[in-house]
Amino acid sequence: AGGSRQSADLYPGEYEVIQGVPQGWLVDVSCTGGSVDIVDTTASIHLAANEDIVCTFDNSYVGGSISFTNVAVPADGTEFVYFGNLGFHTFTSGQGHTAENLYPGDYEIIQNVVPDWALEVVCTGGDVTVTGGTATVHLGANENVSCDFVNTSTIVQTGSVTIVTDLMGPGSSLTANYSGDLGTFSQGRDDSQVVENLVSGDYQVVQAPLSGWVLSVNCVGGSATASSQGVTIHLNAGEDIVCTFVNRNKSVLFYDDFESNRGWAANAAGTDTATGGQWEWGTPETTKYGEKSFQTSRTTSGSRNLVTGAAAGSNVDSNDVDGGVTSIRSVSIEVPALKEDMVLTLKYYFAHLSNATNADYFRVSIVGETMTKVVLEERGNSDKVFSEWEKLETKVNAFGGQTIYILIETADNGSNSSIEAAVDDVMIKLP
Incomplete structure (x- = not known):
């Protein structure tokens, strides 16, 4: 200069x-x-x-700039084509183009017409003439013009809401009664109801109180606002929202009958060495040894449990625990600091044949913030032990005020021992 x-x-x-x-x-x-x-x-x-x-x-x-952006409602990946003085472009929602150092003059931006979409062009920063899908920008010196091409689907997009009933505690005959914008209906433990073809909007669902039970509601797949006895679901187009009404017995801190998946994690630490028969949540199948059940499909409640390899093997050495340790752990549990007894109970079996050794084991531990306590350990031996359910009962007061999880481990550390194990009906009972 x-x-x-x-x-x-x-x-x-x-x-x-x-x-x-x-x-x-x-x-x-x-x-x-x-x-x-x-x-x-x-x-x-x-x-x-x-x-x-x-x-x-x-x-x-005298240079100016023109920016234009494609907006699609909903943003479902539909492509829109643009052409004119600023080049040829194909955009999905949120994408756009900026041209800089432009001389004053008229510039056309044209968007193709897409069936089942309505277009509105909104521009700021200068003089623009809009006709259909064409925006003619009358660019002055040093102007910066911005245009949004807003495409809105004309197809009415619907969503769905699923209501799941979860009962954390004994009481298989209990029924939860619901009312609200999705109608009136009743559900038992682990039942669910799907309401489809819902337009966008708010939907309130209320559960009638269950005496002696505490309710909380968890929703996934969209936005929802919980209330004392229910939830208001904020459904947007195309969303599938699932809300689980979790009813916890006031006398129970934790309960899992394994009829629904409550988040037990296999090999959570990433240190397991077993090559077969790993712990899993599922529906067990029976494996026979002669006339005896080495792995049983008979659970202590319902049809599912935790089991080492749910599928039946062709024989007792097929799909049993092999090659080392397999583990599974619960979700985190906050234990209150109480003087009265809090008791963990669960049903289990540890089956093995006479080729088992003392290196093989079934173990249940409570892992807290400051300590780990083994509350049950059974070792292999030369006896033949079949899938007969037993009960563990132990106090957890030493973990008061801590967040814990329950860790279950089974090991075939011998020379290809025949090992199976299962767990069902885990409960921590409050005083």
């Missing part, structure tokens, strides 16, 4: 000075002191003897 150059002692003759012009700039050329022909940014100087000619190249920035 403001630079100059002088060429002295020139002979009379023809001289040409040309300035390059960056995009977005205009130049005005004026000369004094002699004869000069000016065409665009070129000064053709006809220099005579003893003349001193001065030419000024006055540069002004």
Whole structure:
């Protein structure tokens, strides 16, 4: 800016000075002191003897910008095509283009018409004429114009709501009664109801109180606001929201009959070594040893439990625990600090044949913030032990005020011992 150059002692003759012009700039050329022909940014100087000619190249920035963005409601991945003075583009929702250093003038942005979508073009920052899917930007000097091409689906998109009843505690005959915007209905333990083809909006669902039970509601798949006895579900187009009404018996801190998946994690620490028969949540199948059940499909309640390899093997050495340790752990449980007894109970079996050794085991531990306590351990031996359910009962008061989890481990550490184990009906009972 403001630079100059002088060429002295020139002979009379023809001289040409040309300035390059960056995009977005205009130049005005004026000369004094002699004869000069000016065409665009070129000064053709006809220099005579003893003349001193001065030419000024006055540069002004007039560049502007145009930005346009594609918006789709809903943002489902539909592609929209744009063309015109600013090039050819294909965009999904949220994508766009910016052109800079543009000279004043008219620029067209055209979006193709997509069936089942309604288009509205909204522009700011300058003068724009909109006709159908065409926005004509009348760009002035130094203007920055922004346009949103808002495409809204004309197809009515619906969603669904699923209500699940979860009872944490004994009481298989209990029924939860519901009312609200999804109608009136009743459900038992682990029952669910799906209401489909719902338009966007708020839906309130209320559960009648169950005497002696505490209710909480968890929703996934969308937004919801919980209340004391229910929830208001904020359903958007295309959402499938699942709300679980968790009823916990007031006398029970934790309960799992394994009829629904409550988040037990196999090999949570990533240190298991077993190559077969790993712990899993599932529906067990029976494996026979002669007339005896080595793994049984008979649970202590319902049809599911925790089991080492739910599928039946072709024999007792197929799909049993092999090659090392397999583990599974519960979700975290917050234990209150109480003086009265809090008792953990569970049903289990540890089956093995006479090829088992003392290196094989079934173990239940409580893992807290400050300590780990093994509350049950059975070792393999030369006896034949089949899938007969037993009961563990132990106090957890030592973990009061801590967050704990229950860890279950089984190991085949011998020479290909025949090992199976299962757990059902885990409960921590409050006083």
